[in-house]
Amino acid sequence: xxxxxxxxxxxxxxxxxxxxxxxxxxxxxxxxxxxxxxxxxxxxxxxxxxxxxxxxxxxxxxxxxxxxxxxxxxxxxxxxxxxxxxxxxxxxxxxxxxxxxxxxxxxxxxxxxxxxxxxxxxxxxxxxxxxxxxxxxxxxxxxxxxxxxxxxxxxxxxxxxxxxxxxxxxxxxxxxxxxxxxxxxxxxxxxxxxxxxxxxxxxxxxxxxxxxxxxxxxxxxxxxxxxxxxxxxxxxxxxxxxxxxxxxxxxxxxxxxxxxxxxxxxxxxxxxxxxxxxxxxxxxxxxxxxxxxxxxxxxxxxxxxxxxxxxxxxxxxxxxxxxxxxxxxxxxxxxxxxxxxxxxxxxxxxxxxxxxxxxxxxxxxxxxxxxxxxxxxxxxxxxxxxxxxxxxxxxxxxxxxxxxxxxxxxxxxxxxxxxxxxxxxxxxxxxxxxxxxxxxxxxxxxxxxxxxxxxxxxxxxxxxxxxxxxxxxxxxxxxxxxxxxxxxxxxxxxxxxxxxxxxxxxxxxxxxxxxxxxxxxxxxxxxxxxxxxxxxxxxxxxxxxxxxxxxxxxxxxxxxxxxxxxxxxxxxxxxxxxxxxxxxxxxxxxxxxxxxxxxxxxxxxxxxxxxxxxxxxxxxxxxxxxxxxxxxxxxxxxxxxxxxxxxxxxxxxxxxxxxxxxxxxxxxxxxxxxxxxx
Numbered sequence: 001x002x003x004x005x006x007x008x009x010x011x012x013x014x015x016x017x018x019x020x021x022x023x024x025x026x027x028x029x030x031x032x033x034x035x036x037x038x039x040x041x042x043x044x045x046x047x048x049x050x051x052x053x054x055x056x057x058x059x060x061x062x063x064x065x066x067x068x069x070x071x072x073x074x075x076x077x078x079x080x081x082x083x084x085x086x087x088x089x090x091x092x093x094x095x096x097x098x099x100x101x102x103x104x105x106x107x108x109x110x111x112x113x114x115x116x117x118x119x120x121x122x123x124x125x126x127x128x129x130x131x132x133x134x135x136x137x138x139x140x141x142x143x144x145x146x147x148x149x150x151x152x153x154x155x156x157x158x159x160x161x162x163x164x165x166x167x168x169x170x171x172x173x174x175x176x177x178x179x180x181x182x183x184x185x186x187x188x189x190x191x192x193x194x195x196x197x198x199x200x201x202x203x204x205x206x207x208x209x210x211x212x213x214x215x216x217x218x219x220x221x222x223x224x225x226x227x228x229x230x231x232x233x234x235x236x237x238x239x240x241x242x243x244x245x246x247x248x249x250x251x252x253x254x255x256x257x258x259x260x261x262x263x264x265x266x267x268x269x270x271x272x273x274x275x276x277x278x279x280x281x282x283x284x285x286x287x288x289x290x291x292x293x294x295x296x297x298x299x300x301x302x303x304x305x306x307x308x309x310x311x312x313x314x315x316x317x318x319x320x321x322x323x324x325x326x327x328x329x330x331x332x333x334x335x336x337x338x339x340x341x342x343x344x345x346x347x348x349x350x351x352x353x354x355x356x357x358x359x360x361x362x363x364x365x366x367x368x369x370x371x372x373x374x375x376x377x378x379x380x381x382x383x384x385x386x387x388x389x390x391x392x393x394x395x396x397x398x399x400x401x402x403x404x405x406x407x408x409x410x411x412x413x414x415x416x417x418x419x420x421x422x423x424x425x426x427x428x429x430x431x432x433x434x435x436x437x438x439x440x441x442x443x444x445x446x447x448x449x450x451x452x453x454x455x456x457x458x459x460x461x462x463x464x465x466x467x468x469x470x471x472x473x474x475x476x477x478x479x480x481x482x483x484x485x486x487x488x489x490x491x492x493x494x495x496x497x498x499x500x501x502x503x504x505x506x507x508x509x510x511x512x513x514x515x516x517x518x519x520x521x522x523x524x525x526x527x528x529x530x531x532x533x534x535x536x537x538x539x540x541x542x543x544x545x546x547x548x549x550x551x552x553x554x555x556x557x558x559x560x561x562x563x564x565x566x567x568x569x570x571x572x573x574x575x576x577x578x579x580x581x582x583x584x585x586x587x588x589x590x591x592x593x594x595x596x597x598x599x600x601x602x603x604x605x606x607x608x609x610x611x612x613x614x615x616x617x618x619x620x621x622x623x624x625x626x627x628x629x630x631x632x633x634x635x636x637x638x639x640x641x642x643x644x645x646x647x648x649x650x651x652x653x654x655x656x657x658x659x660x661x662x663x664x665x666x667x668x669x670x671x672x673x674x675x676x677x678x
Contacts, residue, residue, distance in 0.1 A: 011064070011068070012064070014071075015064075015067050015068050015071045016071075018031075018071035018072060018074060018075045019071050019074050019075075022075070022078055022079065022082070023075050023079070025079060025083075025085050025086060025087035025088070026087060026088075027087075028072070028075055028076055028079060028086060028087040028089075028090070029087035029088050029089040029090070031072055031075075032072060032076075032087065032089045032090070032231045033089060035065075035068060035069060035072060035231075035235045036231070036234065036235050036238075038065060038068075038235070039065065039234075039235035039236075039238035039239050039242075040235075040238055042058075042061065042065070042238070042239060042242045043238045043239070043241055043242045043245075045242075046058070046242040046245040046246050047245060052170075052173060052174075052177075052246050053166065053169055053170060053173060055246060056169065056173055058177070058242075058243075058246055059173070059176035059177050060176075062239065062243065065235075065239055066186075066187045066239075069187065069232060069235060069236060070187065070190060072232065073190070073191070073194050073228070073232055076090060076228045076231075076232075077194060077197065077198055077228070080198055080202060080221070080224045080225070080228060081198070081201055081202060081205055084206070084210065084220065084221075084224070085224075086224055086227070086228055089227075089231055090224060090227040090228050090231055091223070091224070091227055092227070093226075093227040093230045093231050094223040094224055094225075094226045094227025094228075094230070095223060095227070106222065106226060108226075109195070109226050109229045109230060109233070112229075112230070112233050112234070112237060113191065113192055113195075113229075113233060115237065136171055136174075136175070139167060139171055142167045143164065143167065146160050146163045146164055146167070147160075147365075147369065148358070148365050150385055156385065157385065177243075177246065187236055191229065191232055191233055191236060194228075194229075194232075195225055195228075195229045198221065198224070198225040198228060198229075199221060199222060199225045202217070202220075202221025202222075202224065202225060203217045203218050203221055205217075205221075206218075206220060206221055268302075268303040268304075268306040268307035269303065269307070270303075271299045271300065271302050271303030271306070272299075272300055272303045274299050275295075275296040275297070275298075275299030275300040275303070276296065276300075278292050278295050278296040278299065279292060279293065279296035282296075341404055341405040342384075342387040342402075342404075342405075343384035343385075343403065343404060343484060344383070344384055344385070344386045344387065344401070344402070344403055344477065344484070345386070345387045345388075345389070345401070345402040345403075345405075346368075346386050346387070346388045346389075346399065346400075346401055346402075346473065347389055347390070347391040347394060347399065347400050347401075347402070348388075348390055348391065348394065348398070348399040348400075349390070349391065349392075349394040349395050349396040349397055349398045349399070350390055350392060350396055351395075351396030351397045351415070352390075352396070352397060352398075352399055352413055352415065353390055354415060355413070355415065355465070355466060355469070356388055356390075362466075363466060364388065364466060364469070364470075365388070367466060367470045368386050368388070368473070371383070371386075371470060371473060371474050371477070372385075372386075374474065375474065375477060375478060375481070377533070378478070378531060378533075379478065379481050379526060379531050379532065379533065380493075380531050380532040380533025380534070380535065381481055381484065381485055381489070381493075381526065381532060382489065382492065382493075383477060383481075383484065384484060386473070395412070397412050397413055397414060397415075398410065398411070398412050399411055399412070399413065399469060401472070401473060401476050403476075403477075403480050403483055403484070404483060408476050408480055409438065409472060409476045411438035411468075411469065411472055412435070413465045413468060413469060414433070414446045414465065415465050416448075416449075417432070417433070417446040417447060417448060417449075417465070418446070418447050418448075418449065418451075418452050418455075418462050418463065418464055418465075419435070419437065419444050419445075419446060419447075419462070419463045419464075419465070419468050420432060420444060420445045420446075420447045420451075420452075420455045420460040420461070420462045420463075421437055421442055421443075421444045421460060421461040421462075421463070422442075422443060422444070422445075422460060423458075423459035423460060423461070427458045427460075429454070429458075430445065430447065430451060430454065430455050430458060430460065431445075431447070431451065432445030432446050432447035432448070432451065433445060433446040437468075438468065438469075438472045439468075439471045439472045439474075439475045440475070447462070478529070479529075481526040481527075482523040482524070482526040482527035483523075485519060485522055485523050485526060486519065487515050487516055487519050489519075490515055490518055490519040490522060491515055493522075493532075493535060494509060494515065494518070497535045497536070497539065500536075501536055501539070504536065504539050504540065504543060505539065507543045508539050508542045508543050508546060512546040512547050512550065513542060513546045513550065513555075517550060517552055517555075518542065520552040521538070521542065521552050521555050521556050521559060522538070524552065524553070524556040525538075525556060525559065525560070528645070528656070528657075529656070530560065530563065530566075530567065530570075531566065531570075534563065534566060537559075537562050537563060538559050538562070538563070540562070541555075541558050541559045541562040542555060542559070544558075545558045551601060551602075553601065553602070553642055556642070557638065557641065557642055557659075560659075560662050561638070561659070561661045561662055563662075564661065564662050564663060564664055565664055567658065567662045567663070568662070568663050568664040568667050571631075571633060571656060571658070572667050577667075577668040577669065577670040578633070578663070578667055578668065578669050578670065579625075579630050579633070579670050579671075579672045580633045580634065580635040580658070580669055580670070580671060580672070581618070581621045581622075581625070581632060581633065581634050581635065581671070581672065581673040581674070581675060582634075582635050582636070582671045582673075582674055582675070583634070583635075583636045583637075583640075583644070583674070583675050584674050584675060584676040586676065586677070587614060587675055587676060587677065588636060588637055588640055590606060590610060590614075591604065591606065591640045591643050591644060591647075592639060592640055594606035594643075595640075595643060602643075603646070604643040604646050604647060610677065611647060613677035613678075614647065614675065614677060615647070615648065615651055615652075617675045617676060617677055618634065618648060618652060618655075618675050619651075619652075621673040621674075621675060622652065622655065624673060625672065625673065630672065632655050633655070633656050633658060634648070634655060634656070634657045634658070634675070635658050635659070635660065635663075635669065635671075636657065636658075636659060636660075637659060637660060638659040638660060638661045638662075641657055641658070641659040641662075644657050645657045
């Protein structure tokens with residue numbers, strides 16, 4: 001336990017001791033000075049904070065200080081009533097304030113009580129109650145605002161997490177302050193009661209036990225009572241003021257002193273008006289001009305000095321704006337910030353602003369959230385936030401999607417139309433604007449809302465514009481997911497896996513495989529649309545074969561075979577055979593013979609004429625399958641699978657290339673074509 005922790009515990013024990021054990025007057029004097037010091041320190045701290053959460057411990061500290069003050073009250077009351085003394089501090093305060101007149105002392109003390117209880121404490125209590133209620137009511141809106149900024153790419157996930165924590169802490173803080181303000185109110189009431197007890201019972205004890213006259217007893221105990229009340233209520237007044245400052249702080253750019261001077265003197269002309277008013281007050285009333293004229297001159301001089309400052313600030317601001325417009329800012333920060341490239345950007349013309357504007361009914365931000373969740377489940381990859389912005393360089397109804405600064409897709413939307421995709425046979429009665437469906441390249445039409453019902457009757461698939469663009473974004477991100485996973489993203493996935501499988505992660509990385517080598521394996525899987533969500537199986541395989549080879553191509557093949565059940569379920573339908581196109585033995589031998597092994601890895605090297613023939617044969621088989629509405633799948637032996645993929649990925653990137661070892665033994669495979677060359 002540190003010294004700071006121990007000091008707080010000892011302070012709490014001291015509070016308990018004051019309630020039970022009689023303390024000597026000299027020790028009470030020390031504790032009273034400590035109480036005043038702490039109250040002043042708390043007040044100055046609250047004045048120098050820029051927002052309440054910077055002093056989040058205040059509600060608990062307020063409770064401890066209140067208990068400390070009440071403990072002192074109990075100790076001083078015990079000392080006053082038992083010995084007629086309470087230390088030099090109490091006696092000094094009483095003598096100084098009473099000044100030989102007990103009535104004046106009691107009046108001054110009562111005024112302090114009224115100020116604290118009626119003005120400061122009651123106001124702080126009300127503000128605390130309203131602030132707590134409004135903060136809790138505003139929480140859902142603040143959370144939605146954070147989600148919207150995150151989806152728009154304005155803030156990162158780390159910043160969003162910090163802002164959510166801040167919102168939660170604000171709610172807890174103001175809720176605590178609402179309760180803590182009740183302690184302040186109770187402390188003020190207790191102060192009044194304790195003073196009455198000291199005064200009444202002190203006079204009784206002085207007369208009955210100390211053999212004093214009523215006048216002497218009243219004089220003695222009134223002085224002690226007033227002194228005790230003052231040394232108690234002055235710190236209480238400071239703490240009440242600090243409570244009021246904490247709960248009334250709103251938007252702020254600095255501490256209280258800076259805010260007051262900045263905002264109070266924000267309008268220098270008002271100082272001239274105020275100075276003129278004070279001058280007229282001395283001119284037309286009996287108030288001496290010797291008092292009013294210096295104050296009026298001081299106000300006018302202050303207004304003149306303050307009014308000169310904005311001129312310089314305004315000129316500097318104008319120069320800064322001109323530099324920004326001409327691009328002449330020379331600070332390194334202004335240039336470095338331009339080097340950042342967003343992982344995913346969605347830009348649109350001004351005609352598509354209603355698509356993203358929630359005030360106009362746009363739900364694109366919500367759809368982006370759902371897309372990221374959907375792809376996280378399907379691919380096992382946390383998709384970066386999508387930065388959404390309008391771009392006047394695009395056509396009004398045009399949009400484009402960029403990944404790492406490169407344009408990956410472009411499309412056009414008509415917000416007042418629906419996209420109708422033909423069932424195969426077009427109907428001439430369905431009129432619209434011919435177009436191409438952006439996600440899959442199918443022929444389609446933009447039709448009006450009046451034509452929507454008729455198109456659905458004729459079997460057309462009718463989709464609204466937000467769904468069109470959402471599907472397009474989903475497919476583009478899914479097709480380029482391998483570009484979104486870098487070493488940093490891989491490290492995040494590894495750290496997440498490490499929480500549940502620390503031994504497994506330790507066996508894979510950093511030895512025998514680096515984060516970069518793991519990233520290459522995951523990227524190769526994603527490039528062929530294989531989900532990496534099942535990281536434990538992937539890492540089990542890497543742990544088994546990572547010590548044998550560091551060739552990421554071979555490791556990827558081993559991982560694919562370990563994910564055989566997942567791959568089988570991905571491409572096969574329940575109670576249905578898997579229809580595939582196989583490679584002839586001649587083709588497989590040709591490819592196997594063309595594998596060249598080098599120290600930098602293996603690659604395929606075959607005659608260009610042979611390559612062209614294989615590709616043409618695959619294209620022919622794919623075309624035949626398309627006519628019978630079958631998804632083309634090429635099946636080959638494990639030894640050549642990745643080389644067949646290398647051969648076909650440029651021309652047929654969407655065609656899955658599977659090996660026999662990547663299919664479950666219980667799945668029925670039906671060959672519907674053979675790739676061969678003459």
